[in-house]
Amino acid sequence: MSRRENRAHLTVPVGPRDHTSGAENAPLTLVEYGDFQCPHCRNAFPIVKKVQQQLGARLRFVFRNFPLTQIHPEAEHAAEAAEAAGAQGAFWQMHDRLFERQFALDDDSLVEYAQELGLNADRLRGELDAGTYRAKVRDDFMSGVKSGVNGTPTFFINGERYDGSYDLGSLLEAVSVAVS
Amino acid sequence: MKRAPDFRLPSGPGTFLSLADLRGKPAILAFYPADWSPVCGDQLALYNEVLPEFEKHGAQLVGISVDGPWCHAAYSKSRNLRFPLLADFEPKGEVARRYGVYNAASGTTERALFVIDADGVIRWSFVSDPAVNPGADGILEALESLQQPGAVHEPA
Numbered sequence: 628m629s630r631r632e633n634r635a636h637l638t639v640p641v642g643p644r645d646h647t648s649g650a651e652n653a654p655l656t657l658v659e660y661g662d663f664q665c666p667h668c669r670n671a672f673p674i675v676k677k678v679q680q681q682l683g684a685r686l687r688f689v690f691r692n693f694p695l696t697q698i699h700p701e702a703e704h705a706a707e708a709a710e711a712a713g714a715q716g717a718f719w720q721m722h723d724r725l726f727e728r729q730f731a732l733d734d735d736s737l738v739e740y741a742q743e744l745g746l747n748a749d750r751l752r753g754e755l756d757a758g759t760y761r762a763k764v765r766d767d768f769m770s771g772v773k774s775g776v777n778g779t780p781t782f783f784i785n786g787e788r789y790d791g792s793y794d795l796g797s798l799l800e801a802v803s804v805a806v807s
Numbered sequence: 808m809k810r811a812p813d814f815r816l817p818s819g820p821g822t823f824l825s826l827a828d829l830r831g832k833p834a835i836l837a838f839y840p841a842d843w844s845p846v847c848g849d850q851l852a853l854y855n856e857v858l859p860e861f862e863k864h865g866a867q868l869v870g871i872s873v874d875g876p877w878c879h880a881a882y883s884k885s886r887n888l889r890f891p892l893l894a895d896f897e898p899k900g901e902v903a904r905r906y907g908v909y910n911a912a913s914g915t916t917e918r919a920l921f922v923i924d925a926d927g928v929i930r931w932s933f934v935s936d937p938a939v940n941p942g943a944d945g946i947l948e949a950l951e952s953l954q955q956p957g958a959v960h961e962p963a
Binding site: 697 | 855856
């Protein structure tokens with residue numbers, strides 16, 4: 628019987644296929660595995676924003692999809708919509724919009740958000756229908772599973788899973804320790 | 808390497824599942840403390856999602872806790888779980904005790920994982936900090952190692 632510390636590491640390093648916000652050479656990388664329909668991720672959303680504001684150029688933030696589709700039936704298409712927006716250069720705008728409007732994530736709403744953001748909404752709808760980004764979302768998901776993601780949101784600070792609370796104080800403290 | 812202790816437990820109101828029923832394919836036993844823990848951090852919701860990956864290895868997953876079969880049925884339905892939950896309910900925690908993962912102080916099983924091969928031998932096991940969801944990575948690594956004959960996965 629092994630009793631090991633629950634210490635998991637990011638097995639797929641941050642790379643060109645990722646959506647990143649912040650300087651590439653930042654000393655600190657915060658990776659979130661998240662689900663746009665998950666209320667806990669919604670709660671974490673403004674907190675991550677504050678962490679980004681406070682740390683500025685010292686932080687690079689990365690979001691990877693981890694939709695729990697069996698309990699969140701709209702999470703898969705929401706993730707694909709974010710990817711589709713990303714293909715039009717607007718991943719973060721869509722990421723923010725999805726969390727801000729978590730109460731409406733049906734396909735028509737996703738297309739409406741694309742319109743609001745000035746994107747090609749027909750293209751986004753077509754890509755949702757075709758499942759263009761399904762494999763990308765699944766790749767994100769499996770990279771999370773293999774890294775020990777155990778729910779959403781799961782954060783990795785410089786590649787190490789963070790098991791603490793994600794209130795602002797705790798998260799800021801954890802990233803400060805990592806950067807020092 | 809140890810032979811997995813046998814068991815026969817309710818898998819629903821009026822139905823039973825035994826270890827022998829799982830023979831011939833790898834099995835994953837996930838002991839967990841209680842039904843109705845918070846949704847998004849929920850270990851079982853994660854396994855439900857990763858189920859196709861377990862199935863790629865031909866493995867069958869069962870969850871086990873001391874909750875009764877009616878409680879399991881309601882929980883399973885509410886979470887849309889696609890694998891059986893076994894009720895280690897009477898005598899309470901008996902199967903968990905056989906596996907060495909009963910916590911008498913809390914009256915629940917530990918949060919513990921076992922990967923059993925097709926011949927009924929425990930090939931990997933892990934007891935998690937009860938407060939931390941252990942994820943699925945250890946199970947997948949263990950299942951991958953089963954496919955190399957003779958290889959035994961030793962977790963770090």
